Amino acid sequence: MIRFSFKARWSNFPGHNTAAETDSARRAMASEGQKVVLITGCSSGIGLRIAVVLAKDEKKRYYVIATMRDLKKKDKLLEAAGDTYGKTLTLQPLDVCDDESVKQCVSSVKDRRVDVLINNAGIGLLGPVESISMEDMKKVFETNFFGAVRMIKEVMPDMKKRRAGHIIVMSSVMGLQGVVFNDVYTASKFAMEGFCESLAVQLLKFNVTVSMIEPGPVHTEFEVKMMEDVAKMEYPGADADTVRYFKDVYLPSATDIFQAMGQTAEDIARCTKKVMESSRPRFRNLTNSLYTPIVALKYADETGGLSVHTFYNLLFNMGPLMHITMNILKCLTCRCFRSRTV
Ligand SMILES: NC(=O)C1=CN([C@@H]2O[C@H](COP(=O)(O)OP(=O)(O)OC[C@H]3O[C@@H](n4cnc5c(N)ncnc54)[C@H](OP(=O)(O)O)[C@@H]3O)[C@@H](O)[C@H]2O)C=CC1
Numbered sequence: 001m002i003r004f005s006f007k008a009r010w011s012n013f014p015g016h017n018t019a020a021e022t023d024s025a026r027r028a029m030a031s032e033g034q035k036v037v038l039i040t041g042c043s044s045g046i047g048l049r050i051a052v053v054l055a056k057d058e059k060k061r062y063y064v065i066a067t068m069r070d071l072k073k074k075d076k077l078l079e080a081a082g083d084t085y086g087k088t089l090t091l092q093p094l095d096v097c098d099d100e101s102v103k104q105c106v107s108s109v110k111d112r113r114v115d116v117l118i119n120n121a122g123i124g125l126l127g128p129v130e131s132i133s134m135e136d137m138k139k140v141f142e143t144n145f146f147g148a149v150r151m152i153k154e155v156m157p158d159m160k161k162r163r164a165g166h167i168i169v170m171s172s173v174m175g176l177q178g179v180v181f182n183d184v185y186t187a188s189k190f191a192m193e194g195f196c197e198s199l200a201v202q203l204l205k206f207n208v209t210v211s212m213i214e215p216g217p218v219h220t221e222f223e224v225k226m227m228e229d230v231a232k233m234e235y236p237g238a239d240a241d242t243v244r245y246f247k248d249v250y251l252p253s254a255t256d257i258f259q260a261m262g263q264t265a266e267d268i269a270r271c272t273k274k275v276m277e278s279s280r281p282r283f284r285n286l287t288n289s290l291y292t293p294i295v296a297l298k299y300a301d302e303t304g305g306l307s308v309h310t311f312y313n314l315l316f317n318m319g320p321l322m323h324i325t326m327n328i329l330k331c332l333t334c335r336c337f338r339s340r341t342v
């Protein structure tokens, strides 16, 4: 079992909200006409990049409240944010798994006005189900599903009252299509898709928009933690064949797919900004067109047979072919090839 991230108790961070940090974070205020954007999980990866891209908006249209559960990890964000910190970007502690932390953070926002909520915080979980404890599975749901739900519950009533707002959720292609050995992570993203698909209808009546962003593989800490964990994990409870399929069949294919199809956090941030700025934001937003055919399979055959058997064949019968295909794809999509042809 491989866990990409970890949850920590809010109260375990003595330095999480020092007076100096809070003062400096509060010095900046949203100017009139600026949209207040609250983002969860900004210590690294996609959340960090979205915060920076929005804070650096040329027209200064956004006032970004970048949040993270451990403010000791703020340096990477502040370095990337440069002189926007204290102007269009501010920092707040927030653990999406902690009721009190969520309430405190939203209450610290002037008039509780969050125009755009970006639910980005998330953790992964990979490996044979037999080897994963129920506790670890619950952590994934507590962060990816209940964490986002907790945030939505806190900001939604004010958005409904104001008849304005945009809720954005960092889902995944795994929110639309199951992927072998990602059973629990996939389930948490499916849960989010179902929750938001239902909520979007009610919220439309209040002029509040809901959008899902569905990236495929993205090169972030997520991938780094995965590779680190793979090297040291054992799989108690899983039989030798299953462990072999996971380590020798799935992992090499997943590595190929990351290399060939992987996007950057900057790609996802730009896509998210585009969704925010659209006059009619779409509900679903795949960030990687290479994934469209994979997701389309389930809509082409409502019995589910086509996707289950296609993925089975891709993984177990066409592994070497997939390796070659992914390398060709990697070559075709790499910037150096494009710069030589354009
Ligand atoms: N990378 C990928 O391939 C893809 C990722 N996604 C989704 O994108 C989102 C961001 O992931 P990514 O940037 O790749 O990964 P990272 O691991 O780089 O970032 C995850 C962020 O979530 C934070 N986080 C985790 N638990 C909590 C919590 N309880 N409260 C607040 N913050 C928390 C982490 O904080 P800390 O540093 O404290 O752990 C970190 O800032 C996730 O929802 C993920 O599921 C979707 C598709 C593909």
Ligand SMILES: CC1=C(/C=C/C(C)=C/C=C/C(C)=C/C=O)C(C)(C)CCC1
Binding pocket: 171, 172, 173, 174, 179, 215, 216, 217, 218, 250, 253, 254, 257, 258, 294, 311, 314, 315
């Ligand atoms: C192995 C394999 C696949 C793997 C896909 C992967 C590895 C996707 C990763 C997505 C991520 C990391 C999403 C995060 O939210 C496919 C394409 C389904 C085809 C069948 C074989």
